[in-house]
Amino acid sequence: MSRILVTGATGNVGKHVVSSLVKAGVEVRALVRDPGTAALPGEVEAVRGDLSSPETLEPALRDVDGVYLMWPGIPVEPRVVEVIAGHTKRVAYLSADVADLADGERPAIFHQEIERLIRKSSLAWTFVRAIDFATNTLAWAGQIRQGVVRMPYGQARRSLIHERDIAAVAVQALTSDGHEGAAYVITGPESLTQADQVRIIGEAIGREVRWEELPPEVAREQLTAAWGNAEFVEARLRAWRAFVDTPERVTDTVERLLGRPALTFRQWAEEHVDDFR
Template sequence: MMLVTGASGTVGRPLVELLVAAGVKVRAVARNPAGLPAVAEVVDEPVLEGVTGLFANPRAIGDGVDDLIGQAKAHGVRRVVALSAANVDDDPDRQPSRFRGDRNREVERAVTGSGLDWVALRPTTFAANAFGLWAEQIRRGDAVYGSYAEATWSPIHELDLAEVAVRALLDDDLLGTRPVLTGPESLTQREMVRTVGDAIGRELSYVEMTAETARVALVARGFPDGFATGLLAMQARSVGVPALVTNEVHRVLGRPALTFARWAADNAYVFGRAA
């Protein structure tokens, strides 16, 4: 039995689907279980009886990681896979996702120091971040307003991350490692928006704003101020600097990482124009 925390999230949902497809029994911790496979056992908090492998999502676990790992050890869990981040060793003020509840550093440290078999997955930017940053604007028109048009990301498709997580839970090849997982290419913000436009058959433009105007706009849309400030600082540092691209997805899965164009095509329906 595998216990997946954050099972209704960006990575957790495809992870549950892939595990079920592989014939693995899954207990899914989910606040919104709609759409999860019917054969998965859905719970609203971690239940560790009978569990042998645990997927630890830092946003879902938060500051409760030490208690969860203690319970896991007490119930005979043998392996823990942590969803961490490529910037986990950076100063906290350079980790904007912390302002949205991610406790990547705490979860990775607890997992790697647990005495259990472990893997710590360190992805770069999720391609799915484009939903929160751009989807509403694209549904309403052909101009996307943001800062630092030439800032770079190497966005990873959530299916790649979920497939690597399956390997980490079921196979032994990744034990004791911290693979840095990226998409296959470095793209600017402008190029990513253009790629979404290609997927939906519209010519989209990226309109660059000042950093302060962009910060105010992000906060007005509900993003924490610390997150907005940290994100913009990260973007500023990346202008003119190609984003990190690794070969880890290919090495683990035996195929190239999925492109952002593939991700945009898979999710084109999300960006459709509002009625």
């Protein structure tokens, strides 16, 4: 039986990676900061470690056949890849569709850097380049409870992906052959306007929710205050504006790899009803 180390094991994607591996009969080891408080299935071995401290990874990597790597947005630590490569042969890295990110945008920079480090290593790698996550719409939850979402670019068309599909592709890459050296761009099955996403969430929770267009200059001020990063806000506003005229792309990668259609945004909304009530 193989053993896989999962980083970010309690996160939105990682928890589904864990459950899918367990269901497939794979031994799972989870890298966590505090094994005593980590909410994990009983079959999972929780081992203390921190990606910001490569020296703490040694016990977690002992006798593993592969690693699901999710980088938590901290500064890139090259030694992490070196340590992983010194203990195992296979890694599936949750990256991003860098083409969807603006040049100089921080996520694009660190994803590109980690991919570069992995390519240079001895690891057999697969990059799971996910489009923006459907879970990011949880940021609207407070406004949805009030019945109206006030944001700019309601006609921006997005192809957000369900976190369960991201996990399923990563598990496929870690547990079957033929994925070495692949960079999979994965998206949802359709491109929906942001206003339609809000409407669908409203239908899922059984309450009318509408989109109210917010002028970009007002949104810029509000988002900068909320996020604390003016450069990131500007990059997001540019991307949303671009998606009005050029919808975010849709790929068939999930269906090709899994043999079923990608999960829809409506399915995602119906599964997350409690998060919006």
